[in-house]
Amino acid sequence: MTEHYIQLRLIFSHVHEEEEVEITMGVLATHLCCTMRNMNLIMNKFLDNGWVRWSPQRGRGKKSILVFRLSLQEVAGEWFERLLHNNKIEEAYALAASLPFLIRENVMRRLQSQFGLRSDQSARGGWTHSVFHRKRRSRR
Numbered sequence: 001m002t003e004h005y006i007q008l009r010l011i012f013s014h015v016h017e018e019e020e021v022e023i024t025m026g027v028l029a030t031h032l033c034c035t036m037r038n039m040n041l042i043m044n045k046f047l048d049n050g051w052v053r054w055s056p057q058r059g060r061g062k063k064s065i066l067v068f069r070l071s072l073q074e075v076a077g078e079w080f081e082r083l084l085h086n087n088k089i090e091e092a093y094a095l096a097a098s099l100p101f102l103i104r105e106n107v108m109r110r111l112q113s114q115f116g117l118r119s120d121q122s123a124r125g126g127w128t129h130s131v132f133h134r135k136r137r138s139r140r
Contacts, residue, residue, distance in 0.1 A: 001045050002079045004032055006095075009072035013100065017071055022063040025056070051075070073103045080107045 011031050015021055029039035046052040053067040076099055083092035096107045 001042065001049075002075060002082075004042050005046060005051055005070075006072065006076055006079065007032060009068060009075065010098070010100075012068065013072065015068060017068055019067065021066045021068075023066050024063055028066075072099070073106065076103055077107060077110070080110065084111065 008028070008031060012021060025036055025039055025043075028043070029036050032039060032042065034042070043052070043054055047054055051068070051070050053065075053069065055065040057064045076095065080092050080095055083089075083095065092107075092111065096104050096111070099107065
């Protein structure tokens, strides 16, 4: 579900938090490559988590109102931390690579501080990385 929110925030990166977007459920389902039924389930989970406000409209041609309540940086950062906590380093790295530059820089600093990862941006904008050793926590 978090991945779906991140995907929508990437698609609607021009939309600020608390800004209203007129859209149909069909368009959202198309963006997430899912059925309308599944999109309804996803939207209900977004609502339950307080990530969006949603005012659905029924009928042909009527657009619903979607309001994102959380920023991409906030949600992506939390998801990145969860992936790191669960030792899903490759998934965390893939997430970081999909993010806009400034957010990617922020999450890569987290990766560096937690795992001793050094990241360098190549001239073409790609990332190279080397994992050294996980920092040992001092035991007392």
